[in-house]
Amino acid sequence: MRGRLPGRLHLVEDVGFPLVPQLEISDLITAVDPHSGHRLPVRRSEVIRQLRENGDERAVRIVAALPAGPDDVLDPHAVDRLLVRVHTELQRLSEELRLGERMVDVLGPLFTAIRSATGDSGPYRLVDVGCGLGYLVRWLAVTNALGADVELVGVDLNAALVGEAGRLARAEGLDCAFVHGNAFALPEAATVYVSTGVLHHFRGSALTEFFQAQAASPAYAYCHFDIARTPVAPLGAWIFHRARMRHPLGRHDGVASALRAHSDETLLRAAAEPGIRALLYEPRATANPFCTTLRPVIGVRPHLEAAFRQALKRDARRLVGPEHLAGAAR
């Protein structure tokens, strides 16, 4: 790639601003059997091959520096330590973007609607899909922002991340649970599914299946925050990750996430499932792209929509369905 770029663009790539379609390194260096949940070995040369095919020599250099055994399998302990370190740095993003407060702006009215319009007296269960180090669940537990009748559960397929989330919660004396596994295969049903920074990891049919799993579950609603696809998002992500992240993997994947972010239309199309009403809160068409960072896609059972809008009060005007985006620029 570098050889094909005009000279001025070399400079851009040299400081770490990628110009090629992105894969995220963190997605490639761990693998889990989706049925058993057991970790699978990952060959370093295979990860390098995929990144090189994608034209991402910077990512190739990052992966080439990771330790592997004589059998070429990446050292799982070193990978775990690295992912915990990068996610620890990543928590700063959640703090600075006030992700807890922004989630509660939506979840508060959502639980008000569930309490008033379903006849279900609780307790309710919030499940954070792909909770990583559990920043959101721990923040909700510290603040008790949703009320004592909402149980807080973080779930992740990555044992190292969710294990660290549990360790932090115990050290902080918090009333919440962390579970290693598939968030859609829990023995107890969720009332509401949430996530932060997860949607862009699901591509194509996997994104549709993500929403199908929730529509088919007994949950009343979901609320998934992810990076908004705007022209300025990759540059904003690059500035933030240069300033606040230390490890090159975190810097690389942070910008890759912004480049891979789904458009509003892609999310609403993928979320269109019978039995659930898919909505966007503060979508790109209604928001200033310089201020938009993360925005949620929300799904509610149709009989809850009116109560949810009522509980949102004036903020209900920020909520739009697919019909409002018809004809919007992609």
Ligand SMILES: C[S@@+](CC[C@H](N)C(=O)[O-])C[C@H]1O[C@@H](n2cnc3c(N)ncnc32)[C@H](O)[C@@H]1O
């Ligand atoms: C980028 S991390 C998100 C981290 C975290 N939400 C945060 O904001 O820091 C995405 C995580 O989603 C997890 N994941 C993906 N699908 C999942 C599923 N069905 N159940 C549980 N975890 C899942 C992956 O293991 C990965 O750790």
